[in-house]
Amino acid sequence: MSATPPAAPPMRDAQSPFARLAGDFFANPVAAFGLGLLAAIVLLAIFAPLVSPQDPYDLAQIDVIDGRLPPGSRSSTGSRFWLGTDDQGRDMLSAIFYGLRISLAVGAASTVLALAIGLAAGLAAAYAGGRFESFVMRIVDIQLSFPAILIALILIAVLGQGTGKVIAALVTIQWAYYARTVRAAALVEKRREYVEAARCLALPPARIVFRHLLPNGLPPLIVVATVQVAAAIALEATLSFLGLGLPITEPSLGLLIANGYQYLLSGKYWISFFPGVALLATIVAINLVADQLRDVLNPRLQR
Amino acid sequence: MTPPLLTVEGLRTHFFTRAGVVKAVDDVSFTLARGEVMGLVGESGSGKSITGYSIMGLVDPPGRVVAGSIRLDGRELTTLDPESMRKLRGNRVAMIFQDPMMTLNPVLRIDRQMTEAILAHDDVGERVALGRARDALERVGIPSPDERLKAWPHQFSGGMRQRVAIAIALLNEPDLIIADEPTTALDVTIQGQILHEVQKLARETGTALVWITHDLSVVAGLADRVCVMYAGRIVEQGTTAQVLDTPAHPYTQGLLDSVPSRNARGARLKQIPGMTPSLIGLAPGCAFRERCARADADCAETPAMSVDGNDPGRGVRCHHPIVPWTQPPR
Amino acid sequence: MLVFVIRRSLQSVVVLVAMSVIVFVGVYAIGNPIDILINPQADQIDRERAIAALGLDRPLWEQYLTFLRGAVTGDLGRSFVHSTSALGLIVEKMPATLELAFSAMLIAIVLGIPLGLWAGLKPDALSGRTIMAGSILGFSLPTFWVGLMLIMVFSVMLGWLPSNGRGTTVDLFGVPLSLLTVDGLAHLALPAPNLALFNVALLIRLTRSGAREALLQDYVKFARAKGLSNRRVIGVHVLRNILIPVVTVIGLQFGALIAFAIVTESVFAWPGMGKLLIDSINLLDRPVIVAYLLVIVTLFIAINLAVDILYSALDPRVRLSEGGG
Numbered sequence: 001m002s003a004t005p006p007a008a009p010p011m012r013d014a015q016s017p018f019a020r021l022a023g024d025f026f027a028n029p030v031a032a033f034g035l036g037l038l039a040a041i042v043l044l045a046i047f048a049p050l051v052s053p054q055d056p057y058d059l060a061q062i063d064v065i066d067g068r069l070p071p072g073s074r075s076s077t078g079s080r081f082w083l084g085t086d087d088q089g090r091d092m093l094s095a096i097f098y099g100l101r102i103s104l105a106v107g108a109a110s111t112v113l114a115l116a117i118g119l120a121a122g123l124a125a126a127y128a129g130g131r132f133e134s135f136v137m138r139i140v141d142i143q144l145s146f147p148a149i150l151i152a153l154i155l156i157a158v159l160g161q162g163t164g165k166v167i168a169a170l171v172t173i174q175w176a177y178y179a180r181t182v183r184a185a186a187l188v189e190k191r192r193e194y195v196e197a198a199r200c201l202a203l204p205p206a207r208i209v210f211r212h213l214l215p216n217g218l219p220p221l222i223v224v225a226t227v228q229v230a231a232a233i234a235l236e237a238t239l240s241f242l243g244l245g246l247p248i249t250e251p252s253l254g255l256l257i258a259n260g261y262q263y264l265l266s267g268k269y270w271i272s273f274f275p276g277v278a279l280l281a282t283i284v285a286i287n288l289v290a291d292q293l294r295d296v297l298n299p300r301l302q303r
Numbered sequence: 304m305t306p307p308l309l310t311v312e313g314l315r316t317h318f319f320t321r322a323g324v325v326k327a328v329d330d331v332s333f334t335l336a337r338g339e340v341m342g343l344v345g346e347s348g349s350g351k352s353i354t355g356y357s358i359m360g361l362v363d364p365p366g367r368v369v370a371g372s373i374r375l376d377g378r379e380l381t382t383l384d385p386e387s388m389r390k391l392r393g394n395r396v397a398m399i400f401q402d403p404m405m406t407l408n409p410v411l412r413i414d415r416q417m418t419e420a421i422l423a424h425d426d427v428g429e430r431v432a433l434g435r436a437r438d439a440l441e442r443v444g445i446p447s448p449d450e451r452l453k454a455w456p457h458q459f460s461g462g463m464r465q466r467v468a469i470a471i472a473l474l475n476e477p478d479l480i481i482a483d484e485p486t487t488a489l490d491v492t493i494q495g496q497i498l499h500e501v502q503k504l505a506r507e508t509g510t511a512l513v514w515i516t517h518d519l520s521v522v523a524g525l526a527d528r529v530c531v532m533y534a535g536r537i538v539e540q541g542t543t544a545q546v547l548d549t550p551a552h553p554y555t556q557g558l559l560d561s562v563p564s565r566n567a568r569g570a571r572l573k574q575i576p577g578m579t580p581s582l583i584g585l586a587p588g589c590a591f592r593e594r595c596a597r598a599d600a601d602c603a604e605t606p607a608m609s610v611d612g613n614d615p616g617r618g619v620r621c622h623h624p625i626v627p628w629t630q631p632p633r
Numbered sequence: 634m635l636v637f638v639i640r641r642s643l644q645s646v647v648v649l650v651a652m653s654v655i656v657f658v659g660v661y662a663i664g665n666p667i668d669i670l671i672n673p674q675a676d677q678i679d680r681e682r683a684i685a686a687l688g689l690d691r692p693l694w695e696q697y698l699t700f701l702r703g704a705v706t707g708d709l710g711r712s713f714v715h716s717t718s719a720l721g722l723i724v725e726k727m728p729a730t731l732e733l734a735f736s737a738m739l740i741a742i743v744l745g746i747p748l749g750l751w752a753g754l755k756p757d758a759l760s761g762r763t764i765m766a767g768s769i770l771g772f773s774l775p776t777f778w779v780g781l782m783l784i785m786v787f788s789v790m791l792g793w794l795p796s797n798g799r800g801t802t803v804d805l806f807g808v809p810l811s812l813l814t815v816d817g818l819a820h821l822a823l824p825a826p827n828l829a830l831f832n833v834a835l836l837i838r839l840t841r842s843g844a845r846e847a848l849l850q851d852y853v854k855f856a857r858a859k860g861l862s863n864r865r866v867i868g869v870h871v872l873r874n875i876l877i878p879v880v881t882v883i884g885l886q887f888g889a890l891i892a893f894a895i896v897t898e899s900v901f902a903w904p905g906m907g908k909l910l911i912d913s914i915n916l917l918d919r920p921v922i923v924a925y926l927l928v929i930v931t932l933f934i935a936i937n938l939a940v941d942i943l944y945s946a947l948d949p950r951v952r953l954s955e956g957g958g
Contacts, residue, residue, distance in 0.1 A: 153895065264781055265788075400855055410873045411870070457950050
């Protein structure tokens with residue numbers, strides 16, 4: 001458009017692309033905060049056994065006498081429960097650290113698996129084209145027209161409950177997003193002439209796919225994957241809250257919140273409240289990072 | 304002499320971007336008489352469109368008119384309140400844009416897009432407005448205007464859409480139309496038709512025209528006078544014959560040399576070496592000096608507009624003009 | 634236009650048949666259909682009688698036709714728990730869910746579009762930034778936890794609003810509605826905003842990005858060059874263009890709202906289809922699960938069809954290129 005001011009982009013120093021992206025990313029203080037928060041949460045989850053005041057699932061360390069104590073109370077042995085205790089006398093702070101661990105692990109595991117499947121399906125569809133492509137994309141379209149929670153509930157209803165089945169449900173939901181994203185990006189690249197040339201030279205398909213099609217699909221894929229990790233964590237929590245997610249032997253944040261539901265009505269808010277805050281902080285942190293990644297990785301928005 | 308219709312003096316429109324201040328229009332002055340046709344010529348990014356927007360009061364943030372004056376019929380526009388400016392737009396001054404595919408709203412019918420321009424300024428009924436819209440379509444040569452009023456923009460070809468846009472500009476019989484490259488996006492044959500049409504209409508209604516273009520051949524057949532812009536400044540002005548036949552600024556000369564038809568068949572086309580400079584942090588001095596064969600140490604100083612002593616309408620902003628100049632009396 | 638509607642309707646029927654095959658294969662062919670269709674408490678003689686009665690010894694395609702015939706006539710089996718028609722149970726609970734979803738969508742539209750428009754017009758102002766920050770929060774807040782917090786604050790701490798059930802309902806054309814009584818509205822006052830939350834955030838984002846894009850278009854500049862007031866430029870030229878994607882998303886999201894009502898209904902003990910589904914999954918009442926599935930798939934396909942038709946009615950370009958008339 002002739003109306004745009006003739007602003008040539010300022011020349012950047014000869015930085016590595018990664019350094020440039022990092023610089024762009026941290027230009028937004030909110031995003032930097034999100035990344036810091038996320039890093040802190042991940043570290044807390046990984047080192048939960050080290051930073052927790054007690055092991056909440058070691059029966060020797062908990063006492064029912066300490067059950068449902070409000071935040072800041074002292075236990076029968078004199079230690080302090082900063083965030084109160086649940087009905088079993090478990091320290092909520094410790095339970096949250098352990099719960100984060102499970103929630104993040106389930107979210108990450110399902111995302112990695114779904115990413116692998118979606119990537120393979122999307123690349124194969126884009127490379128093969130023809131009937132195979134329309135078949136795969138038809139499935140993706142139909143699946144994406146249904147809300148994630150519905151698909152998850154149907155799968156749980158058919159497959160039954162359990163950690164593996166929850167992950168399977170989350171993978172089934174997510175793969176379609178990746179397949180669609182990868183295919184769209186790969187198609188753009190596939191039409192380029194050098195890919196055509198590589199095909200004419202009869203280079204092995206794997207080489208064309210991994211050297212040319214895949215790198216172009218990575219930026220949008222990273223953004224989608226970030227958003228999907230948050231969605232997976234939230235969905236797992238929802239399923240667990242509904243009693244259809246992880247078994248009680250794997251107390252994720254959703255399960256902790258569900259445990260506190262019945263005590264909420266008698267004013268004992270902390271059993272549900274604090275795990276929810278932890279869940280919210282995790283999702284917000286991931287979404288803030290995803291938002292900024294979207295802006296940084298989108299060449300159209302670069303000023 | 305009658306007072307000019309439009310007087311622009313020392314206009315500066317700057318854009319305050321994150322990367323720095325872009326001086327899109329930097330000290331532009333010109334006058335326009337009633338019914339006169341002026342060609343405003345320059346490459347993309349020279350500030351010619353922004354000059355047009357500045358007159359219309361349509362400079363979007365982060366841009367803003369920072370200095371200078373724009374007077375229409377003696378009325379100062381730069382300090383006018385938004386409501387008075389709105390009443391002027393589309394009424395006394397109208398504008399036509401470059402891409403006819405983009406200027407009509409795709410989800411509104413033609414009749415609505417035309418009558419709203421009338422109803423925004425005149426307190427008339429829907430039916431009267433519709434009648435005027437119909438007449439305007441007829442005037443720009445659109446067949447069966449009654450039917451076309453009820454059509455949607457995507458049902459028109461590019462040339463037809465531009466005719467509709469011109470009809471809308473003419474609706475309130477403005478004193479001035481600013482045309483921002485209205486034929487650039489069209490086929491050459493359509494271009495000729497539209498040019499002819501606009502010229503005829505402007506003459507009939509006594510409307511003055513500022514025709515913004517990068518195409519000197521368009522200007523040659525259309526304009527009474529020409530201003531050549533480079534990097535936010537007017538570098539040369541004069542009558543069309545003066546500027547095209549005896550260019551004074553090396554940049555104008557370069558532009559003329561790069562028009563294919565002016566060169567002998569088979570001869571290599573000349574081109575201006577180098578690129579248009581970035582307007583961010585532009586150093587003082589003549590902006591063209593990097594690309595100019597005549598440049599020397601003097602050019603590090605910004606040249607003033609020097610006006611021909613015998614002809615106040617003829618001027619050049621150059622330390623070493625091609626045509627010798629009689630100095631104006633100080 | 635008529636050709637377009639007929640063609641899209643036929644496509645919908647194809648998708649519906651395809652979905653019925655998937656449901657059939659999922660429920661009848663994979664796993665043991667006897668476990669799914671016959672009450673586990675039945676004894677051996679009952680089981681064998683049932684296998685013959687259900688035709689499970691016949692070839693698969695014949696079984697599918699039988700299933701399809703039942704489905705078309707509204708026979709989707711009987712609930713183990715309630716001993717009534719599974720479809721009847723779903724239909725009985727449907728008004729409560731639809732009422733909740735409609736209320737939530739209304740809230741989302743009334744809040745989301747104006748806030749999004751404001752944020753789009755003033756992207757750099759404090760107000761615009763605050764709205765966007767709020768929308769990120771709206772995306773991130775887990776619905777069920779927000780529901781719990783609403784109950785905690787408004788029911789437990791303040792004691793203002795009831796935390797479960799539909800309250801008093803009034804029949805309108807034989808359909809019980811909470812919207813028509815004060816008590817019913819009080820019961821809706823927590824679940825409806827809870828369900829709306831995500832869509833408020835979604836509509837804010839959608840409207841904002843649409844407005845920002847439209848404001849850059851030449852037709853907006855041309856409209857301003859015509860001397861139109863700001864009000865008209867935004868209210869007519871910008872809004873009409875944003876409305877096309879927004880209406881599409883509202884339509885599609887309505888289906889999502891019905892699905893997500895499962896969560897809200899569970900939190901607020903709202904007696905709708907979603908709560909019935911969760912109860913049925915917990916009680917292994919499989920015919921009800923199958924019935925819910927087919928009903929919701931049909932609903933989704935109907936909504937998609939309606940959105941497509943609405944879309945073509947709104948966008949003149951689609952209307953004429955597809956209209957064939």
